[in-house]
Amino acid sequence: MTGAAAAPVVLRLEGVTKRFGPLTANDAISFALRRGEVVALLGENGAGKTTLMSILFGHYLADAGRVAVEGRPLPPGDTRAALAAGLAMVHQHFTLADSMSVLENIALGTQPLWSPRLDRGRALKRIREMSADFGLEVDPAARIADLSVGERQRVEILKALYREARVLILDEPTAVLTPQESEALFATLRRLVARGLAIIFISHKLGEVMAVSDRVLVLRAGRLVGERATAETDRHALAELMVGAEIARPDIGPAQPGPALVEMKGVTVGGLGPIDLTLRGGEITGIAGVSGNGQAALAEVLSGTLAPEAGTLAIEGRAAGAWSPRAALASGIARVPEDRHGVGVIGDMSVTENLVAEAYRAPAFSRRGWMKRPAARDFARRVIRDYEVKCPGPEAPARLLSGGNMQKLILGRALDGAPRIILASQPTRGLDVGAVAYVHARLLEARARGAAVLLISEDLDEIMALSDRIHVISRGRLSPASARGELSIREIGARMAGLGFDHAA
């Protein structure tokens, strides 16, 4: 990848600016991408990465600035022109038709509408060649629904290559991969740039950015605040550029394990279990694993939205009776759900109405079937202040809040009564660094006052930084617990891939 500096420029942005009302999402951004290089686009959520990519693909019209691909200006606001010019993007959420084959997904839309049928033979040959060339192994005849997440991502990349993309944009590509799968992806990317592709790698994970890129562009609050050659910088310097200030590392004292507050024995539900799991007061128990291995079911059991089909669940020593969200709340479990928008908040209702959603039946908020609106609003004002929720006011609809503030709202609702047991499911997914630090601090605070915290996360760094004990979840089964620092990231990665499990048992 050396010598890329001399290679021709394939993509050039000049002074791209986009404003949404008073907010400047992109402020005069200029950079050039050359053949055969990987440029990492680093920035917190809300820094303007997504807006910039949306402008490239014509979803937004820039207020000022120009985009040129291989020297030819790209007409603004024209998605088809962007695709025809050789730009391709692999989104975090794949855009594949589940019920169709790999071959059909790749060739779909590349042939004229009026051609009678797919030229399967030719397409198959090209896909086979590309798979072999770039280490993107996947069976062209397989149905998408039968593929793993890693394989689906390969199909997305193949789709881009099949359309002769010259600039490949990957949006947080490792969010759904095991460390081993990520390594394989990086190897593929290196082969692709060796063949003359240019790659934009969007991420906020510093480790990956250091591992895969040649150059790093750092966006902050809509502005390009730094451009570094990867070889000449380090994680710490990049993190500071990204946030704009020194980040305080959470100071984690030794755990003071208390009594077992939650005990699951042989719990089975859906694709989960049977599992045994004990959560102790004063400890954070981390569940590491690749998404889709039973984390959602585990979280639902503790949330009360799913009752165990078999096995026992005991809260503070007492067997849980009829299990429901209300029963879970009544037994003192605070829940931070994985899907903030879909499950955590009711977007079209006000911040106040969302904050009382778990407690509106309490005498504090209602009497004889009528809501006590002033009490609810006072409560909302206090939570907004205590949990630093940035919002236009307690009556603003919750959907207007940014991801981080939405999460603070959910944290405020869940943690305000100093609950004894806390479920935090993917609590920092998609949040910016500042909000992540805030969430971590609140979880550590709860640990310090003796609460039992179950942290489910796909971010291995997060699990390893916060957890006193770590279980790995794979195909619905839990590994034995390991203490803080007992296993290396590679060993946990191996467990995430299913090694060391006794799946036959």
Added chain:
Amino acid sequence: MRLEPRIASPAQTILYPVAAFAATFAFAALLVLMAGVSPLGVFRLVFLGAAGSQFALLETLTRATPLIFTGLAVTVAFRAKLWNIGAEAQLYIGAVVTVVLGTGAVAAPSWVLVPLIALAAMLAGGLLLLGPALLKTRFGVDEVVTTLLLNFIVLLFVSMLLEGPLKDPMGLGWPQSQRVVAEAQWPRLVQGKRLHMGFPVAILAALAVWLMLARSVLGYEMRAVGHNAAAARFAGIPVNRVLALTALISGGLAALGGVSEVSGLKGNLTLDLSPGFGYTGIVVAMLALLHPLGVVASAIFVAGIFVGADAMSRAVGVPSYIADVMTATALLTMGTAIVFTRYRIRWR
């Protein structure tokens, strides 16, 4: 062409609905022109027919009364995303209960009989919607289908009753019920005019529904379930119970419309008691943007168009179907206007 989300300015939120009504009248004017009549003259006649005299105005309010009840029924259900298309059937069940109890079966003074019939009818209408609601929550059966088809079942059931057990022996063979006794009747509001107590009851119902939705615990739960059932369930709101209660209230409101039509206006039950009040209630509720007080206004508007168009078609040779066209067009243009207040169009 794509839609881009936006937050509309206050001016736009007023301007677009106004434009929607303008478009509705423009389209109707086009049709009237094709019939070879002056549109302005026709609109004037429609207006005079709907509000040009005390008689016309009272007639419009009389016609609006059942529409307020069915509009409220639809509003309550739709707020919780329970798609009740069966207000027509619930209205007829309310009417059936009225004639079953009100034609002499129960002898009681008016202050007992009127509330008794109303409560019994509301219960029957509520239970009629509870079935589809339970099928939805237990087995995932689509309530649009079940409530819609129940309309036909109930109408045929009423037809059977009117040819059999409920048939008026003195009715000269017509499929109609006996008249309700004097103690079961709702009083007229104006001597010699058709407007009856149903109208103020409908207004009270609208106020009650508004208070319930905005201030009560159940209203809060219904809105939460309607906006995001998954989040409501997660927060511990008993979604199925809320939907069941919603069904009882919604069905009850539509049934009260049936009581009001029989006890207040017609006096007996016939198969043409409702010219589709249940379906028009959906239009009324949508035009009111599912706001209970808006329902009163939109019901009066829709009723005015129908009453006015009837009067107009008697004067000039334009069929009164123009009223159906206008309400349907108003629904479409209003729907479009709402889309435009939430999104802007990008042509590329």
